[in-house]
Amino acid sequence: MPLDMLATAQTSLIGISNDNEFYSHHYLSEVFRGDIKGLLDDWQRSADDDADFIAPPLRLRNLHRDYFALREKLGRERSVRARIELQRDFFRRLLSALDYPCQPMDLKLEEGDELPVLGLIGQPGLAQLVLLGALDPDGEGN
Structure with missing residues (x-):
């Protein structure tokens, strides 16, 4: 480096x-x-x-082409399910670049609802960092 x-x-x-x-x-x-x-x-x-x-700063810099390719694909893709999969693939590479494990799961909330997450960081039973992916459902890039 x-x-x-x-x-x-x-x-x-x-x-x-x-x-x-x-x-x-x-x-x-x-x-x-x-x-x-x-x-x-x-x-x-x-x-x-x-x-x-x-080092992570270089890994992130190396993802710039993948990021813009993702944006272009998301702009064309109309299926929400396909958009989620495209994003999850990129999020796996992004989390890896940051040395975070990508372990998709459904997190059970106290109210009984489930939240799809990319992973949890920290000790079970203590406050944890929740890794979330966000979908731009309208494809506006915001």
Whole structure:
């Protein structure tokens, strides 16, 4: 993995949008950058040790063609079921790029309803991160 990719991620905070100045400039430029430094250093060490290792920022960048191909296919596809399958295929690759497992299931809610999810992250019995995929039923791209 090129050193400049990690340096760019550290300095530009790619993918982070500071809407309505929710985060202070100090937080983003100093605190957050320090918080992720260890993770970026780990990725760099992994890249140095294993020529096949690709850090998540590069994996995400490599998905851009797949994403735009998906958007084009979704624009043509009228079947909701087929659209869901197209999206799930992309979500599998997206979650893999982020090192999250894709384990589609129906999550039973307290009210007895079920929610289709792409996976759960965390310990059973404790609060978990629920991985959801969202369908654009009208194909408007919003």
